[in-house]
Amino acid sequence: MTGLQLSREQLLKAYRLMxxxxxxxxxxSAEMASGDIPGNTHLxxxxxxxxxxxxxxxxxxxRIASTHRGHGHCIAKGCDVDGMMAEIFGKETGICRGKGGSxxxxxxxxxxxxxxxxxxxxxxxxxxxxxxxxxxxxxxxSVAFTGDGGINQGTTAESMNLAQVWKLPVIFAVEDNxxxxxxxxxxxxxxEITKRAEALGMAxxxxxxxxxFAVHEAAGEAVERARRGEGPTLLHIETxxxxxxxxxxxxxxxxxxxxxxxxxxxxxxxxxxxxxDEAKLLGSDELDKVDAEVQAAIDHxxxxxxxxxxxxxxxxxxxxxxxx
Amino acid sequence: MAQKSFxxxxxxxxxxxxxxxxxxxxxxxxxxxxxxxxxxxxxxGGAFGVTxxxxxxxxxxxxxxxxxxxxxxxxxxxxxxMTGLRPVVEIMFVDFLGVCxxxxxxxxxxxxxxxxxKAVTPLVIRATYGAGTRSASQHSQALYPIFTHVxxxxxxxxxxxxxxxxxxxxxxxxxxxxxxxxxxxxxDTVGEVPDGAYTVPFGEAHIVREGGDATIVxxxxxxxxxxxxxxxxxxEGIDCTVLDPRTTSPLDEDTIIEMxxxxxxxxxxxxxxxxxGMAADISSIIAENAFGALKxxxxxxxxxxxxxxxxxxxxxxxxxxxxxxxxxxxxxxAFQRS
Ligand SMILES: Cc1ncc(C[n+]2csc(CCOP(=O)(O)OP(=O)(O)O)c2C)c(N)n1
Numbered sequence: 281m282t283g284l285q286l287s288r289e290q291l292l293k294a295y296r297l298m299x300x301x302x303x304x305x306x307x308x309s310a311e312m313a314s315g316d317i318p319g320n321t322h323l324x325x326x327x328x329x330x331x332x333x334x335x336x337x338x339x340x341x342x343r344i345a346s347t348h349r350g351h352g353h354c355i356a357k358g359c360d361v362d363g364m365m366a367e368i369f370g371k372e373t374g375i376c377r378g379k380g381g382s383x384x385x386x387x388x389x390x391x392x393x394x395x396x397x398x399x400x401x402x403x404x405x406x407x408x409x410x411x412x413x414x415x416x417x418x419x420x421x422s423v424a425f426t427g428d429g430g431i432n433q434g435t436t437a438e439s440m441n442l443a444q445v446w447k448l449p450v451i452f453a454v455e456d457n458x459x460x461x462x463x464x465x466x467x468x469x470x471x472e473i474t475k476r477a478e479a480l481g482m483a484x485x486x487x488x489x490x491x492x493f494a495v496h497e498a499a500g501e502a503v504e505r506a507r508r509g510e511g512p513t514l515l516h517i518e519t520x521x522x523x524x525x526x527x528x529x530x531x532x533x534x535x536x537x538x539x540x541x542x543x544x545x546x547x548x549x550x551x552x553x554x555x556x557d558e559a560k561l562l563g564s565d566e567l568d569k570v571d572a573e574v575q576a577a578i579d580h581x582x583x584x585x586x587x588x589x590x591x592x593x594x595x596x597x598x599x600x601x602x603x604x
Numbered sequence: 605m606a607q608k609s610f611x612x613x614x615x616x617x618x619x620x621x622x623x624x625x626x627x628x629x630x631x632x633x634x635x636x637x638x639x640x641x642x643x644x645x646x647x648x649g650g651a652f653g654v655t656x657x658x659x660x661x662x663x664x665x666x667x668x669x670x671x672x673x674x675x676x677x678x679x680x681x682x683x684x685x686m687t688g689l690r691p692v693v694e695i696m697f698v699d700f701l702g703v704c705x706x707x708x709x710x711x712x713x714x715x716x717x718x719x720x721x722k723a724v725t726p727l728v729i730r731a732t733y734g735a736g737t738r739s740a741s742q743h744s745q746a747l748y749p750i751f752t753h754v755x756x757x758x759x760x761x762x763x764x765x766x767x768x769x770x771x772x773x774x775x776x777x778x779x780x781x782x783x784x785x786x787x788x789x790x791x792d793t794v795g796e797v798p799d800g801a802y803t804v805p806f807g808e809a810h811i812v813r814e815g816g817d818a819t820i821v822x823x824x825x826x827x828x829x830x831x832x833x834x835x836x837x838x839x840e841g842i843d844c845t846v847l848d849p850r851t852t853s854p855l856d857e858d859t860i861i862e863m864x865x866x867x868x869x870x871x872x873x874x875x876x877x878x879x880x881g882m883a884a885d886i887s888s889i890i891a892e893n894a895f896g897a898l899k900x901x902x903x904x905x906x907x908x909x910x911x912x913x914x915x916x917x918x919x920x921x922x923x924x925x926x927x928x929x930x931x932x933x934x935x936x937x938a939f940q941r942s
Pocket of ligand 1: 461633
C-alpha cells in the first residue's frame with residue numbers, strides 16, 4: 281500500500297500535525313463564536329491531509345506561500361501554535377506581533393512566507409523563492425498553495441508558465457474544496473485543472489486529498505522532481521472544507537445532508553487511523569495519546585493568548601520601513 | 605420618508621436601474637452567490653448582501669458570478685461598457701483592485717481621451733473600503749486618493765443611505781468609469797431614503813451642517829465623526845460647518861473654497877494615508893485659492909502613514925475619530941498669529 285513504508289516516527293508526526301490543525305481550527309471556530317477573536321478567520325478543517333502530506337517532505341529551508349485559509353499550512357510547516365493563536369487574538373505575543381492576524385500569519389525562519397489576503401497572491405511569491413533557490417544553488421523547493429478559485433487568477437496562470445520556462449523548483453498545490461466562497465467551482469472553473477499544467481508541459485497529478493498517503497506520495501515525487509532540477513509540478517488535491525467560507529458564513533449554499541455526509545465520509549483523520557490500524561502500524565492508544573497531547577497544547581495556546589497583552593500603541597507606526 | 609439601511613439603499617438603486625434599462629448588468633464574485641449550489645438561489649447576494657434578490661428578478665444572464673479573475677472580468681466589463689452595456693462590477697474589497705490596475709488605469713480610464721472623445725465607458729466598479737472590521741492590511745485600505753489621481757475615473761464615496769442610493773443611480777447612468785466606494789462599517793446605518801429613483805449629482809458637496817467658526821471637510825465614514833465632533837464643539841460654543849464632498853473626482857472645489865472663506869478655519873478629515881492623500885490635495889486647493897481668508901493653518905486629520913494593523917487597539921488608534929477632529933478644530937480656533 282502506498283506510503284505505508286513511512287517510519288512509525290513519521291506516521292506519528294503526520295498524525296500529530298493533522299490532529300493539531302483540526303483541534304486548532306475547531307477551537308478557533310469556538311472562540312470566534314464566543315466573540316473573543318477579532319475580525320474573521322477562514323478555517324482549514326477537513327483539508328489537513330493536504331498541508332501535512334506535502335509539508336512532511338519539506339525541510340525548514342524549503343518555502344511555502346499560503347492563502348487566506350492558511351492556519352493549516354502554517355502548522356504543517358512548523359510555525360509555533362502559541363504564537364499563531366496569540367496572533368489571531370491580536371496580541372503582542374503573536375507571531376506577527378498582532379499586526380497581521382489570521383490572514384497574514386508568517387514565520388520566515390520556518391520557511392513560511394505568509395498566509396495571504398489576496399487570492400492569487402501566493403504563486404508569484406513561491407516562484408520568487410524558487411528562483412532564489414535556483415540562483416543561489418540551494419536545492420530548496422517552494423510550494424504555492426492555492427484554491428480551486430485561485431487557479432483562475434492571472435497570477436497563477438502566469439506563475440505556472442514562468443515556473444515551467446525557468447524550470448523553477450516549485451509546486452503548485454491546488455486545494456480544490458469545490459467552492460470559492462459561496463460559488464461552486466462548476467460555475468467558475470473551466471475544464472480540468474490538471475490540463476492547465478499539461479498544456480504547459482508541466483508535470484501534474486490529481487490526488488484524493490482525504491487520503492494522507494496519496495497526497496504524501498504525489499508530493500514526494502513532485503519534491504524530488506524539483507530537487508533534481510526538473511522543474512515544477514501541479515498537484516490537484518480534492519479535499520472537503522468542513523466550515524463555511526469564513527467564520528460568520530451561514531454556509532447555506534450547501535445542504536445540511538451534504539455537510540453531514542462530508543464529515544462522515546471524508547475525514548482524513550478517520551481515514552488515516554483506519555489505514556494505520558489495518559496495517560497494524562500504530563495502535564489506537566498511541567493515537568489517543570497524541571489527541572490528548574494536542575488538546576492540551578491548544579488549551580495552553582488559548583490560555584496564553586487570552587492572558588497576553590495587547591500590542592503597545594507605539595508599535596502602530598513601526599515596521600513601515602527598515603530603520604538604520 | 606422611509607428609514608432604510610445603506611445596504612438597502614444600494615440594493616434599491618441597483619433594482620431601479622436594472623428594471624429601467626436592460627443594458628445594466630451586474631458582475632462579481634458571489635453576486636449571485638451560491639445560486640446553483642444544491643437547492644439555493646441568491647444565497648449570498650454578494651459578500652455583503654447588497655445584490656440579494658437581483659438574480660431572481662433579472663436572471664443569470666444579467667447577474668453573473670465571475671471566476672476570481674479580476675483582471676479578466678473588470679477588463680471585460682470595461683470592454684462591454686464601451687460596446688453598449690452598462691456593467692456594474694462588485695469587488696468585495698477595494699484592495700483587490702490591486703489585481704487589475706491595468707484594466708482600470710490604462711484601459712477604462714483612458715478610452716475616452718485616447719480615442720479623441722469617441723468612446724464612452726459607462727462602467728461602475730463598486731467596492732468596499734475602510735478600516736474598522738479587524739480585517740488587517742489587505743482588506744481595510746481607503747484607496748480613493750489613488751483612483752482620484754487618475755484622470756478619466758470618477759470617484760464616489762457616499763456617507764449616508766440617501767446619498768448612496770442617489771449617487772449609485774447617477775453612477776449607473778453616468779457615461780464615464782466610476783469607482784464607487786462603500787465603507788463597510790456603514791452598511792447597517794439607516795437614514796431617510798425615498799422609494800422612487802432619484803439622482804445625486806457628482807461634484808456637488810453636501811453641506812451637512814453650518815456654523816461660522818470652522819469648516820470640517822470630511823469624506824465617507826469620516827462625515828459621521830465630523831458631525832459628532834461638531835456637536836461636541838457646539839456645546840463649547842464653537843460652531844462648525846461640516847462639508848461632505850461626496851465625490852472626490854470631480855471635486856466640488858468651489859464649495860470648499862466658499863466655506864473656507866466664510867469660516868477662515870479648515871480641518872480636513874481623511875481616512876486614507878496622509879501622503880498624496882485627499883486631505884493633502886484639498887489642503888493645497890485651499891492654500892492656493894483662499895489663502896487670504898485663513899485665520900489658522902489648515903489642519904489635517906488622517907490615518908498614519910502605515911498599513912492598517914490587525915490588533916483591535918492598534919486599529920482603533922489608526923482610524924481618525926471625533927476626538928481627534930474636535931482637538932484639531934480647537935487648535936485652529938485657538939491659533940494666534942505671532
Ligand atoms: C484578489 C482577490 N479577489 C477576491 C478575494 C475574496 N476571496 C477571498 S477567498 C475567496 C475564495 C477563494 O476560493 P479558493 O481559491 O477556491 O479557496 P478556498 O476559499 O476554497 O480555500 C475569495 C473570492 C480575495 N481575497 N482576493
